[in-house]
Amino acid sequence: MSYAYRIEVKESRLVEVTGKDSFTTRVEVVDVLPAPEMVAILERRLTEAGYQRDGENLIHRDGALEICVNPSTREVVVSTTRHGTRQVDVKLNRSLEAHTPSEITGATKRRDEIRKDLEVEAKDRLDQQAKVAGNLMEQQLRENATRSLKEALPSIRAELSKIGHATQAEALEIKARQMGRVERVEHDVQNQSMTIVVKLN
Amino acid sequence: MTYTADSIWNEERVGTARVHASDMPMLCCARAMLSLEIGIPTLPLERILGKPADRLSSEGAGLLKTWIRRSVPRLLARFGGGLIRPWPENGTLVRQPLWQRESGKHLDIDFDQDAWNILRWLAHLEPVIEKEVVTIAPVPPSWAGKTGQAFFMWRLVDTLGRHGACGAARDAALEAWAGHHLPLWLGHPLVPTREGSKPWSGWLQGGWLTQLEGCQSWLCHRWEDEIGDMVTVRRNSDAWLCRLEKICERGRAWLKWSSSAEGRWDLAGPLYRALCPGTLNGLLETMDRLKPEMFSAGLSQGQVLANRLGVLASLFEEMVLHHQQARSRLYFDEDHAAAQALLHQVSHLPGTEDFENWAGHVMERVRAAQIP
Numbered sequence: 043m044s045y046a047y048r049i050e051v052k053e054s055r056l057v058e059v060t061g062k063d064s065f066t067t068r069v070e071v072v073d074v075l076p077a078p079e080m081v082a083i084l085e086r087r088l089t090e091a092g093y094q095r096d097g098e099n100l101i102h103r104d105g106a107l108e109i110c111v112n113p114s115t116r117e118v119v120v121s122t123t124r125h126g127t128r129q130v131d132v133k134l135n136r137s138l139e140a141h142t143p144s145e146i147t148g149a150t151k152r153r154d155e156i157r158k159d160l161e162v163e164a165k166d167r168l169d170q171q172a173k174v175a176g177n178l179m180e181q182q183l184r185e186n187a188t189r190s191l192k193e194a195l196p197s198i199r200a201e202l203s204k205i206g207h208a209t210q211a212e213a214l215e216i217k218a219r220q221m222g223r224v225e226r227v228e229h230d231v232q233n234q235s236m237t238i239v240v241k242l243n
Numbered sequence: 244m245t246y247t248a249d250s251i252w253n254e255e256r257v258g259t260a261r262v263h264a265s266d267m268p269m270l271c272c273a274r275a276m277l278s279l280e281i282g283i284p285t286l287p288l289e290r291i292l293g294k295p296a297d298r299l300s301s302e303g304a305g306l307l308k309t310w311i312r313r314s315v316p317r318l319l320a321r322f323g324g325g326l327i328r329p330w331p332e333n334g335t336l337v338r339q340p341l342w343q344r345e346s347g348k349h350l351d352i353d354f355d356q357d358a359w360n361i362l363r364w365l366a367h368l369e370p371v372i373e374k375e376v377v378t379i380a381p382v383p384p385s386w387a388g389k390t391g392q393a394f395f396m397w398r399l400v401d402t403l404g405r406h407g408a409c410g411a412a413r414d415a416a417l418e419a420w421a422g423h424h425l426p427l428w429l430g431h432p433l434v435p436t437r438e439g440s441k442p443w444s445g446w447l448q449g450g451w452l453t454q455l456e457g458c459q460s461w462l463c464h465r466w467e468d469e470i471g472d473m474v475t476v477r478r479n480s481d482a483w484l485c486r487l488e489k490i491c492e493r494g495r496a497w498l499k500w501s502s503s504a505e506g507r508w509d510l511a512g513p514l515y516r517a518l519c520p521g522t523l524n525g526l527l528e529t530m531d532r533l534k535p536e537m538f539s540a541g542l543s544q545g546q547v548l549a550n551r552l553g554v555l556a557s558l559f560e561e562m563v564l565h566h567q568q569a570r571s572r573l574y575f576d577e578d579h580a581a582a583q584a585l586l587h588q589v590s591h592l593p594g595t596e597d598f599e600n601w602a603g604h605v606m607e608r609v610r611a612a613q614i615p
Contacts, residue, residue, distance in 0.1 A: 065542040065615065188541050192615055 045146055047153055050135040051160040053168045057128045057176045061183025063191050064121035067199070069206045071116060074217045083216075084113045084209045091205055106187075107194055111202075120198055122191050124183040130175050132168045134160045207234040214238060266303030268366040273307055276362075276398040277314035279321055297363070311354055315394065316342065319457030323513075326460065329587050331509060331580035341456050351390070352450040358391030365399060368412055379412050382419040390450035396420050397458065400427060425451075426458045429513075430465035432493035433486065447505050459513050466490075466517030474525040480533045484551045491554040494518075498565045506578025508569045512588040515562065520594030520601060527608050530555075538615045549613040556609040559602040566598055 073080055085100060088111055093100035102109045110119045136156055140149040211229065215238065218224050222242040229236045262270065299307060319325075324341030364383050400420070403413035421427045421434040425446045428436065446455050473486060494514055501511035530552060538545030566589060572582035595601040 063541045063543055065546060184541055188538075191542055195615065 043146075045140045045149060047138040047140070047149060048135060049138060049153055049156050049160060050133065051157065051164045052131065052133045053161075053164040054129060054131040055168055055172050057130055057172050057179070059126050059128075059176050059179045059183060060123055061126070061180050061185075061187050062121060062123040063184055063187040064119055065191060065195065067118045067120070067202070069111065069116040069118060069202055069209070071206050071209050071213075074210075074213045077114075079216070080209070080213060081113045083212050084111075084116070084205075087205050087209050087212070088113065091201070106190070109198060109202075118202060120191065120195070122187045122194070124187045124190075126179050126183050128175050128179055130168060130172045132164045132171060134164050134167070136160060203234070211236050260302050260306045262303040262306060263300040266299050266306075269299055269362060270303060270306065272362055272365045273310060276365075276395065276402050277310055277318065278402065279314070279317060315352060318398070319453065322457055322461040323459030324453075324457035329509075329580075329584040330456075331507070331578075331584050334577060334580055336580045336583050341453070352394050352453065353389060354391035354394075355389055357389045358395050361392055361395040361399060365412075368408075379408070379415055382416050390454065393424055393451070394454055396424055397426055397454070400431075401461070426455060426462065429493070429497055430458075430462050432466070432469060432490045435489075443500055443504065447507060455510065459510075462513035463516045466514065467522050470517065470522050470526050474529050480537045480548055483529070483533060484548060488551060488554050491558040494558045495561050498561050502565055502568060506572075506576075506581050508565075508572075508578060508582045509584035509588065510581075511565065512585055515566075515585075515589050515598065516592060518559075518562070519592040523605065524594075527605065530608070530612050534612050542615050545615060546613070549615075552609050552612055556606045559605045563599055563602045 069084065071080065071084065075083075088100045088102075089095075091102070093102045093109075093111065096110075098112060098114065100111045100113060106124060107120070107122045110121070111117075138149060138153060138156060140146040214236065215224070215227060218227075218238045218240045222240045224238060225241055226239040227236065228238075298304075319341065327338060327340055329336045329338050330341070360383050364380070368379055396416070400413055400416050403409045403416075405413065417427065417431055417434050421431055422436045425443050428434075445451055469490060473483065473490075478486070497514050498511055501508055504510060534549070537548040566586075569582040569585050572579045576582075589598045590596060592598060592601075
């Protein structure tokens with residue numbers, strides 16, 4: 043009498059990957075007042091625009107997009123992150139046949155040995171496949187992140203430029219008042235320019 | 244056995260001279276080095292005839308002296324000295340070619356034993372080529388101690404070809420000499436400068452200054468070649484940026500030297516001419532073409548590469564500053580004439596009459612290339 047055994051091993055893993063990209067720029071402001079005053083004005087303008095304090099930085103989040111501004115250095119880091127998961131499965135099987143009484147007697151032990159070998163092999167394959175899947179997914183997520191960042195950059199730049207100009211305008215007005223009597227201030231918001239007429243002391 | 248060699252091979256023929264066979268390698272080298280062609284390598288080492296002797300026969304020596312006497316002034320005239328342009332002389336600006344100077348002794352370039360050693364090294368060169376690697380005998384001393392020696396160093400590097408045995412000899416010579424030879428250092432921005440190089444102040448007098456002033460056109464052509472190479476030879480963005488960084492670093496060093504070189508502002512003229520719109524527009528277009536490649540691995544990595552383009556903007560910022568400093572020299576300043584000579588050159592650049600406007604344009608292009 044012959045027996046045929048089928049040994050099957052399954053391993054699976056959930057691979058979690060993050061793809062991110064970032065870009066660094068600056069808020070362009072000329073120091074017309076001492077540094078601490080310039081920093082305070084910039085912080086106030088950023089807070090008014092919806093940025094929130096996080097340590098020495100001010101941060102604005104919009105979904106996956108994060109804009110982090112350091113008011114002291116005026117450095118801006120714009121970053122976006124994409125998360126993804128993928129299930130990776132590995133299934134291995136092997137057959138075992140026993141024809142003679144001695145083979146049948148030793149089949150259990152043989153079955154266990156084969157199962158252990160298959161488990162080790164399945165883990166190795168799972169590691170390899172998970173690595174490949176993770177790398178591919180990370181690349182795709184990063185490309186998505188890059189694409190969304192590129193799309194968002196023009197509006198982010200425009201917003202930072204507006205905040206920079208507002209900061210500059212406020213600093214110039216304060217400086218003008220220190221120099222004399224301000225007779226007239228005209229803002230041209232569209233062209234982001236201003237005119238201040240000062241009667242000097 | 245004797246050979247005949249033309250006493251002058253270009254425009255004039257003054258008869259022939261009988262020379263010894265062993266003179267031919269030395270005379271062939273000298274003939275190639277004293278050629279009037281600009282930038283065209285004419286010295287095929289493999290075709291030099293015979294085994295060179297350690298010294299020339301009296302006929303060969305006489306012929307060599309004749310060639311030197313006639314060719315050196317022509318070479319200096321061809322490579323820059325012949326331009327009718329303003330030269331600072333005794334505090335005034337005089338429009339004349341180089342050789343119409345107050346005293347002829349300033350043109351003296353002495354060809355002595357040290358100059359002879361350069362020629363001898365080249366004629367005795369037997370490159371060994373094994374597995375495509377070329378090895379040559381060590382180059383002569385790396386100090387340009389005499390004017391004739393410096394002149395031959397310059398012509399040797401300019402005459403040798405770029406490939407094979409010639410290329411190996413040229414590269415070895417450049418590496419050994421560039422740190423001690425101002426025209427070679429200025430004209431080959433990619434050759435690194437060794438530590439302990441001699442200061443350049445010695446090049447501002449006598450025969451040294453004659454050579455420097457006489458190679459101003461050559462310097463401009465050299466930089467045009469280097470920039471042209473950046474346009475025509477395909478490289479990945481990292482390799483291209485490495486070359487750009489080296490070229491810009493040398494340009495900045497050139498400006499710094501000229502503003503401190505006893506007021507010889509005009510000696511930076513070739514740099515301005517080489518970076519005019521006609522030459523640089525090709526490089527700016529290449530920079531624009533490389534931008535997608537720089538940002539192909541993401542914005543953060545692309546920004547690291549793109550930030551390196553800032554070296555070009557920095558060079559032009561320094562040129563603007565250099566130009567403004569030259570403009571600020573007053574008529575009673577000693578270097579006023581030299582500053583005016585530079586300003587005259589800069590106001591006549593091909594493709595632009597307003598250098599600062601052109602510089603602003605370049606800096607804007609760089610900034611645009613740095614934005615994804």
